Amino acid sequence: MEDTIGGNEDAVARAIEEIRATQYAPTFYNNEQALRYVVKFAYIAAVDQYLKIEELPSGKGIADVVFLPKQKSMLPALVVELKWNKSSEGAVEQIRENNYPVALKDYCGKIVIAGNNYDEKTKKHSCVIEKI
Numbered sequence: 050m051e052d053t054i055g056g057n058e059d060a061v062a063r064a065i066e067e068i069r070a071t072q073y074a075p076t077f078y079n080n081e082q083a084l085r086y087v088v089k090f091a092y093i094a095a096v097d098q099y100l101k102i103e104e105l106p107s108g109k110g111i112a113d114v115v116f117l118p119k120q121k122s123m124l125p126a127l128v129v130e131l132k133w134n135k136s137s138e139g140a141v142e143q144i145r146e147n148n149y150p151v152a153l154k155d156y157c158g159k160i161v162i163a164g165n166n167y168d169e170k171t172k173k174h175s176c177v178i179e180k181i
Contacts, residue, residue, distance in 0.1 A: 050095045050116075053163055053178060054125060058137075061176040065091055065165065069174070084131045084167050088114060098124055108148030115149075118158065125159035125180070132166040137177040140164025150181060 052060040069087050089101070099116040107115075116127040128149050130140035141164035144150070150160050164177045 050092055050098075050127075053092075053127060054161055056161075056178045056180065058176045058178050061163070061165070061178065062174040065174045065176070069167075079133070079169050084133055084165065085113065088129060088131060088165060092116065098122060099127070105149075105152055107150070107152030110143070110147040110149065112144070112149040112152065115152070117153070117156070123158070125161045126153050126156055128153075128160060128162045130162075130164050132164065134169050135166055137164040137166040137175040140166060141177045141179055 052064065065087055068091050072090060073083065073087060085103070092099075092101070095116060099118055102115045102117065103113070105112040105115045112128050113131045114129040116129070118124040118126060128144055130144050130149070132140045141162055144162045144164065150162070153160060160181050162179050162181060166175045167173075168175070
C-alpha cells in the first residue's frame with residue numbers, strides 16, 4: 050500500500066509478481082479474477098486502515114476494487130482497475146474515461162488510481178499509478 054500511495058509502480062508490480070509466484074498455482078492464474086485475488090492479498094495489511102469495496106458501480110462502469118480510508122484517516126482513497134493481457138495504461142485510461150472516481154464525490158481527500166495488468170505470455174505484471 051505504501052508503494053502504491055507513493056507512486057512506486059515498479060515496486061507494486063514486483064510485489065504482485067512475488068505474491069503470485071509464492072501464493073498461487075500457475076494453472077489457476079490466467080484470468081482477471083485470479084489477479085483480483087492477488088491484489089486483495091497484496092493489500093491485506095491495509096484492512097485496519099481501509100474499507101475494501103469490490104465491483105463498485107460508478108460513473109459509466111464498475112470499478113474493480115476501491116479502498117476507502119476509514120474515518121479520520123489522512124490516507125488517500127485508492128481506485129484499482131485490473132487487466133489481463135492488455136495494459137496498465139489502458140486500465141488507468143478506463144478509470145478516467147468511465148469516471149470511476151465519481152463514486153467518491155463526497156470524499157474530501159486525495160485519490161490514487163492504479164492500473165494493474167498481467168501479461169500471460171511474458172508472465173509479467175505492470176502497474177501505472179496516478180494521483181488525482
